[in-house]
Amino acid sequence: MTPADIHLEQRDPESSSFRDPSGFLFTSGGVLYRQVNQSYRPDYDRLMESGLYERLVEQGLLVPHQEVDIEPYRAGLAYKVIQPQAVPFISYPYEWCFSQLQDAALATLQIQKTALEHGMALKDSSAYNIQFYQGRPCLIDTLSFEVYQEGRPWTAYRQFCQHFLAPLSLMAYRDVRLGQLLRTNIDGIPLDLAAGLLPFKARLSLPLFLHIYLHAASQKRYAGQRVDTARQVSSTAMKGLIDSLEAGVRGLKWSPAGTAWGDYYEEHNYTQRGIEHKKALVQEFMEAIRPENV
Amino acid sequence: MNLIVTVFLPLLTAIFAGPLLKGKAYLDPGSGSFILQILIATLVGGLFILKTFWQRVQTFFRSLFSRNKDDQEE
Numbered sequence: 587m588t589p590a591d592i593h594l595e596q597r598d599p600e601s602s603s604f605r606d607p608s609g610f611l612f613t614s615g616g617v618l619y620r621q622v623n624q625s626y627r628p629d630y631d632r633l634m635e636s637g638l639y640e641r642l643v644e645q646g647l648l649v650p651h652q653e654v655d656i657e658p659y660r661a662g663l664a665y666k667v668i669q670p671q672a673v674p675f676i677s678y679p680y681e682w683c684f685s686q687l688q689d690a691a692l693a694t695l696q697i698q699k700t701a702l703e704h705g706m707a708l709k710d711s712s713a714y715n716i717q718f719y720q721g722r723p724c725l726i727d728t729l730s731f732e733v734y735q736e737g738r739p740w741t742a743y744r745q746f747c748q749h750f751l752a753p754l755s756l757m758a759y760r761d762v763r764l765g766q767l768l769r770t771n772i773d774g775i776p777l778d779l780a781a782g783l784l785p786f787k788a789r790l791s792l793p794l795f796l797h798i799y800l801h802a803a804s805q806k807r808y809a810g811q812r813v814d815t816a817r818q819v820s821s822t823a824m825k826g827l828i829d830s831l832e833a834g835v836r837g838l839k840w841s842p843a844g845t846a847w848g849d850y851y852e853e854h855n856y857t858q859r860g861i862e863h864k865k866a867l868v869q870e871f872m873e874a875i876r877p878e879n880v
Numbered sequence: 881m882n883l884i885v886t887v888f889l890p891l892l893t894a895i896f897a898g899p900l901l902k903g904k905a906y907l908d909p910g911s912g913s914f915i916l917q918i919l920i921a922t923l924v925g926g927l928f929i930l931k932t933f934w935q936r937v938q939t940f941f942r943s944l945f946s947r948n949k950d951d952q953e954e
Contacts, residue, residue, distance in 0.1 A: 739914055739917045739918060739921075740917065743917050744910055744913035747913075796920050796923075796924070800920070801916050804912040804913070804915055804916035804919070805910075805912030805913060805916075806912065807912065808912040808915050809911065809912055810911060811911050811915075812911075813915060818918075819917065819921040820921070820925060822929065823921035823924065823925030823928075824921070824925075825925070825928055826921065826923075826924035826925035826927060827917065827920070827924050827925075829928050829931070830920075830924040830927070830928075
């Protein structure tokens with residue numbers, strides 16, 4: 587569920603609730619709640635009882651919530667209603683800088699690794715499920731987990747590559763402004779587009795070669811083909827997959843050097859007196875306006 | 881990209897994925913992602929085991945040398 591759904595559901599909860607059968611967000615009396623549906627009951631119970639919830643909240647990787655006793659929005663479907671801690675400032679992946687998107691990617695992989703240790707897995711890895719809370723990336727969709735079935739491939743693998751690995755590699759290897767492609771590709775950058783835009787040297791990185799180039803080629807070759815569901819991915823192979831994605835994300839670097847603003851504070855033409863005056867002026871404005879967010 | 885489609889994928893498919901495209905099955909638009917994940921899982925899983933083993937070897941030698949150093953200091 588994306589932050590955009592919050593606004594949708596404020597106006598029309600019915601129209602967007604089909605997006606996730608596990609539950610949906612609604613507001614009551616100006617407070618944001620999430621209804622957990624009966625169909626999600628086994629997964630929700632496992633999240634709360636396995637220790638995964640406490641561990642992730644303790645690490646600041648999952649938004650904390652309280653179970654509340656209020657009337658569900660759609661009582662016939664409801665298992666529980668929870669009140670997530672409010673995130674004061676909502677931002678979107680295409681507004682983030684390179685290191686924010688990289689931190690959000692690493693947080694997603696850390697959440698997946700921790701979930702696997704508790705017998706669960708992320709069922710989606712949308713960048714829109716991550717928000718920056720108190721300066722750190724945090725998962726805001728409590729219903730993103732499912733009970734892990736040994737041998738089952740990671741269902742969120744393609745989404746992770748499209749939402750994180752493709753934009754980050756384009757920003758690092760080609761041009762940081764290509765992060766803006768997330769604006770027009772709301773479900774992440776198509777991998778064939780990323781493979782076409784990346785320079786040849788990106789193929790020399792094994793994680794990028796596997797998860798972008800080979801992945802794009804595989805999508806093209808096997809589109810719509812029949813897949814034998816009996817073939818499995820062992821838990822060691824799953825750990826290897828996550829480790830490989832993490833190495834790919836960590837290996838990407840972008841330095842702001844060379845841009846007009848990179849060394850602004852070293853190269854600006856303010857005198858010492860001028861910069862002190864600017865600081866005092868900004869402080870004066872802030873005190874006069876007293877904004878809620880800066 | 882063409883090299884990948886014409887050389888690497890058929891090679892990987894021949895080695896690992898023969899049984900993937902047979903038997904009881906379902907149609908999925910994300911088949912390519914699913915197949916790729918299974919194809920590379922063996923490779924990245926193997927690399928992960930090697931990496932974990934290498935880290936254990938490093939930890940063992942580090943603890944061995946730091947113990948020797950402590951003994952000498954005593």
